Amino acid sequence: MSIISVLNPKGGCGKTTISTNLARALHDRGHSVLIVDSDPQGSARDWHAASEDNPLELVALDRPNNVKTLRSMAANYDYVVIDGAAKLEDMIAAAIKVSDFILIPVQPSPYDIWAASDLVDFIKARQEVTDGVPLAGFIVSRVVEGTRLGGDVRAALDEYALPVFETTITQRQVYPQTASEGLTVFDADNAKAKAETTALLDEVLAMIA
Ligand code: ADP
Ligand code: MG
Numbered sequence: 001m002s003i004i005s006v007l008n009p010k011g012g013c014g015k016t017t018i019s020t021n022l023a024r025a026l027h028d029r030g031h032s033v034l035i036v037d038s039d040p041q042g043s044a045r046d047w048h049a050a051s052e053d054n055p056l057e058l059v060a061l062d063r064p065n066n067v068k069t070l071r072s073m074a075a076n077y078d079y080v081v082i083d084g085a086a087k088l089e090d091m092i093a094a095a096i097k098v099s100d101f102i103l104i105p106v107q108p109s110p111y112d113i114w115a116a117s118d119l120v121d122f123i124k125a126r127q128e129v130t131d132g133v134p135l136a137g138f139i140v141s142r143v144v145e146g147t148r149l150g151g152d153v154r155a156a157l158d159e160y161a162l163p164v165f166e167t168t169i170t171q172r173q174v175y176p177q178t179a180s181e182g183l184t185v186f187d188a189d190n191a192k193a194k195a196e197t198t199a200l201l202d203e204v205l206a207m208i209a
Contacts, residue, residue, distance in 0.1 A: 170196060
């Protein structure tokens with residue numbers, strides 16, 4: 001069983017969107033997946049409740065102590081995807097400790113990337129005492145279609161010396177549209193959104209292999 005956390009205290013960077021779509025991509029490959037909503041805002045819970053035939057299982061955990069026991073609690077699943085909380089340091093710290101891999105979504109602006117510095121410090125401090133576990137990498141999210149990442153964005157990311165995924169997630173209406181129905185891009189007719197989400201999954205799996 002592998003635990004993937006999607007973390008960044010900054011709201012709106014795409015944690016819930018990426019968590020739900022990534023979980024569905026894993027499910028469609030035949031893996032058993034549990035989504036953990038660790039955010040008191042409950043966006044993933046709302047998403048899950050919006051569809052009656054959502055094929056994914058979701059549990060909401062509102063205490064860091066419950067996150068700490070995830071590895072035994074969810075031992076029967078192939079993958080756990082934790083949708084990270086905004087702020088709540090204890091929750092984020094618990095998720096970092098229990099995870100095999102941390103995916104950090106950031107919007108393509110230096111301000112947003114700089115704002116991830118406390119999270120990166122937190123992750124690196126943990127890596128130092130545990131032989132590099134959890135691994136972590138950035139996924140640039142909500143990129144305007146047809147634009148290339150600017151040098152300012154690359155330079156800001158490079159300062160962290162963490163992997164940056166080749167794949168980027170584009171700003172597309174299909175993400176909120178499907179989310180509002182409790183669905184994912186795999187339920188929609190949008191080949192580009194499916195392709196980028198699949199490419200993201202491939203990169204995540206390559207990192208934790
Ligand atoms: P977070 O969980 O980090 O707060 P969300 O996934 O909830 O971020 O995204 C914040 C808002 O932006 C939501 O309304 C969501 O539908 C929208 N959004 C997120 N990612 C995308 C995307 N790739 N394209 C279009 N809208 C997006
Ligand atoms: Mg969220």
